[in-house]
Amino acid sequence: MTVVAGDETWRADSYVAAQFTRSAVSEDRAAQPLPTFGEWWEDRRRAALFSVEEVPFRELDGWKSQSGSDNLVHESGRFFAVQGVRVESETHGTWSQPVINQSEIGILGLLVREFGGVPHFLVQAKIEPGNVNTLQLSPSVQATRSNYTRVHGGADTRYLKYFRGGGGGQVLVDSLQSEQGAWFWHKRNRNMVVRVTEDVPLHEDYRWVTAQQLRRLLGVENLVNMDTRAVLACMRFAAPPRHLPAHDDPYLRALCRSYDPVNGTALHTDVEILSWHTEMRTRCDWHTSLVPLAEVRNWRRSGSAIEDEEGRSFRVIGVRVRTGNREINQWSQPLIAPRGTGLAAFLTTSVHGVLHVLVRARPEPGVMDTVELGPTVRRTSETDVAEDEPFHAEVAAADPRRVRFDTVLSEEGGRFHHAQTRYQVIEAPDGFPTEVPDDFCWVTVHQLMALLKHRHYVNIEARSLLACLHSLW
């Protein structure tokens, strides 16, 4: 069963030079399939010996139900715990649900290096127990604090040193960003991009890819994982190709202008957007708190699942994992399993020739400051009915020619089981009103990215959509 991960490394220079002539550096070449990527990916897939099996909670090694609280916890007291979150609100009532409590801060890091003047990004073929297709494309480093303090006795996290100040690179992006507020309690990761100029020893699970490759890979179902998308959102990784004629596509021209700083061309000034966000936060009267799982109401627990009585939300399940190329060869853990594919859609429209994105300020029980900016329309799963949500109809009935991005992508496979979301970027119909309900706001891409330099403004689904927008060139 065990496959020893090869310790052989290549010098990045020679490795990339060898593949470079076949990599996507021009529009023409990029239009070809990605043979070297495909070969590598196929190879990694064959090497990925891996099995995931759903098991009753009592068969989860090292996990126990804590007496008194009923929380699902690890015996070491680390990793994460399944607990409860309670929301109390005068306007929305009181309710509770299970939540993953992992309030430590991990690192999602992407290395960038230029080869032949073209930026390349170091990605990893990584297995996670909840992944659709087992293997997905991760950033260079995806490390929990437990990973890098080595609670589980695993191996050193590869390439971590570049993100801990030890590799001599230049930090381009470094900010704390939240993750799923519907399923996590106060979970956030440090999203980093570091540029290196030195050679980087290349392990066989890793590969340098260009922006052009990434933009194509983002269009492949369940391939580019959530962590990669989250980091990619923080930078305009795909610049418009130089030979795109200016008149080719008014939508792309408007998108291009949307990356520029405001010069009277945005619907709202930066101060107005900050003030709107502050107002939305202030108006929300949710008080959220972590509670024992035993205190969660209207959920039932069997030996193999914790699920809401209405069958609309999600299930917590247990899995046993056997693998050949992860840090250790067998472990088990709880996962959150949503009920069917979710939806996250941005409506976009061009105002004075500048693309604007319609964000919604929405409260979620698990994000640290309760309200963040999310997609125009969002469903966490198929059973999360949202037909009366504003703009639901516009998204559901969008003219296919106006759907600019439409791919099913996965959420974090380390904590969620087959959590898939359909990501859509949709061009609103001509003459779409710019007047929107109070909790919605039209922002330019530049404005959204300015917020993204700081903590807790833009939620994880909106950040995934932003990565998709970047890929539209």
Next chain:
Amino acid sequence: MTVVAGDETWRADSYVAAQFTRSAVSEDRAAQPLPTFGEWWEDRRRAALFSVEEVPFRELDGWKSQSGSDNLVHESGRFFAVQGVRVESETHGTWSQPVINQSEIGILGLLVREFGGVPHFLVQAKIEPGNVNTLQLSPSVQATRSNYTRVHGGADTRYLKYFRGGGGGQVLVDSLQSEQGAWFWHKRNRNMVVRVTEDVPLHEDYRWVTAQQLRRLLGVENLVNMDTRAVLACMRFAAPPRHLPAHDDPYLRALCRSYDPVNGTALHTDVEILSWHTEMRTRCDWHTSLVPLAEVRNWRRSGSAIEDEEGRSFRVIGVRVRTGNREINQWSQPLIAPRGTGLAAFLTTSVHGVLHVLVRARPEPGVMDTVELGPTVRRTSETDVAEDEPFHAEVAAADPRRVRFDTVLSEEGGRFHHAQTRYQVIEAPDGFPTEVPDDFCWVTVHQLMALLKHRHYVNIEARSLLACLHSLW
């Protein structure tokens, strides 16, 4: 005992016009004492019939010790509560202390209006039970959520409509900012500045003052209150006088340049500062949680005070208040009473002709994201010994000619009893090293103010110091 607050109002235009010839609009005139301000203040002082009396907890009307938790709470379940906070850290151990829990969001709002081309700020002579000198200078609006939802049946909060979108003004500043992390749990207020062009009816407790007046008033002990300083920090309210000769004072020239955007003149780029802040937050392993007051260790409770056994921290006391010009005429409440005057000092130095301020990333139990940027040196009270703190000696032994600001000012009198802090802005000696310990960072004023547009970067003491810096012209 009761004094009825006059309902007479003036038209701002005529009122300000009448005082305008005597207000500080030029350097020469400003060098005179402030007769009209002084007369108004004296008048307000005479009208301020007010008494504060320390009473045992059992005599606090409407307040009770909650059974089980021992928390000091109001019977309505609102206002605030005295509870406990516990900090658990592998590096700093575990400890707990009392804390004021008031996690709702209030508004601190300042109205600005130009008269004769000169911006004026609407300030209020406001009584608070914990104030040194009873009366201090507050912003136009200082409202808790309880105030404006009127839990206590008080009167409408004056001028609130301008900050709730009802006055037609222009929002210049609107951000959530934390307050004392040593004494509050997750307390923050919405700091707002709104510019109006219409007439504003003027109540006798309010007055329009110029920036020049404010900068002088900031130098008066215990006059400009914490909330006013917090809002003033968010804008460069005092511009350098036009006739200040360029060569007058190299320190002021460096300060002036420090307000400009970075052009290779700052020691650190904006990305470096954000990354440093993220690293400081990530490195801190404090887990903070709200706990019942009954679970706080090493504090003792008598009928009239809750205090730490070592007598080094602070006391929680109860007071009964009688007043003639507050919303209601008698109430009682707990207050936190620190032991003697605290200290907050900025070391500053000129690098390439640009003033830099030395901030320290410091964890505090009560701020929402644990780590914010604070003063170079900070003591919460006289008994908070900090002799081994970096730069303590440099501040304590500063050459008086290099102390640019040095005034004792008060913290929030609505929650703290006679909480005074000595605020100092100090010019570091020539040749002072720019290499500093990891948790310190030299930033320009522009960089600090850019962070201040967003939540929870700059703590309340650093913001007070920033207001003092603005006043140095």
